Amino acid sequence: MISAEYCRLMARYNTWQNASLVTAADRLTNEDRWKDRGAFFRSIAATLNHLYWADALILERQKGNERPEATIKHSLTDPTDWEAFKALRSRRNAEIEEWSARLVDADLNGMLVWYPGDGSTRIEKPKTLVAIQLFNHQTHHRGQVHAMLTAAGAEPGPTDIHLLA
Template sequence: MNRHLFVVTGGSGSRRGEISPLAAFRTTRQGADTARNVKHRRPEKMISAEYCRLMARYNSWQNGSLVTAADGLTNADRWKDRGAFFQSIAATLNHLYWADALMLERLKGNPRPEDNIRHSLTSPSDWDEFKTLRSQRNEEIEDWAAQLRDVELCGMLAWYPGDGSTRIEKPKALCAIELFNHQTHHRGQIHAMLTAAGARPEATDLSMLP
């Protein structure tokens, strides 16, 4: 029967030996099984409910900062086209308000949120009304996070876009992260426009969260 040569190295040098084909097969098979188990191992938890509670608080703080800073501008200044993706401070704030509503409804299990929620860059157009609605949305996000359990961030989330064409399915944890990441992205745009307009929003560092 054919034998397989092996070399063992150690502190006292190395030694040569032989191994049978059966033993060699078992060794190779064990290595393959180990690699397969590592590949298909359940991934570590992406985020926790506590992370969502922290980011919900951060969202409320930062939105309050932007609204307070924008309060010092005229209505015309808030709607002025400043070259941003959604052009103006007010339109970008509106986009964020409606996008928060849609994403939150998906996270709550509504597969067709756009049946009842209509995204608009021009509504609300009244500044005082917007401030009230924005504050309510902040509280809604904090309430959702407060009741969230870690297990509810596991598994997949499915929904349909506005035209109802293709079913979308993504990990729940990823969708929760997207909610907060999307907010941060557009608040950065608003912060830059406010600063250019002479307003002074608060710092954005997460470590400075009150």
């Protein structure tokens, strides 16, 4: 279905696109980043926080952690400080790239098992599907942030993957 090389490409794309959004959001005030813009998570900052925390959860599942929500708490409001968010986002990007750099195709074989936060239901999915979800989820929400930034007058860079250096 997918390969380790695909994951490395998408990890690089993730870093590139997050940098574009952060650079554009740097041009806004903190109030503008938190302004309710009618998106699913309401604001640019809340949507970026969701992505940050969701990346952590999905990546932990990829690493075999069956109960990542026991230690990783999803938050739309944390961090509130923009500089802190940028540092955390940069580290998460690096973590995703490091994970993908260590992958070999065989690592994507088999199933992953995890339990959601309430621990009630055992979920079992193919490792490839969970890897695809990591990258697809990022792209989905970055598109929302891109639209909100554009509407706010900021100018994120292009999103076409063939422009990735």
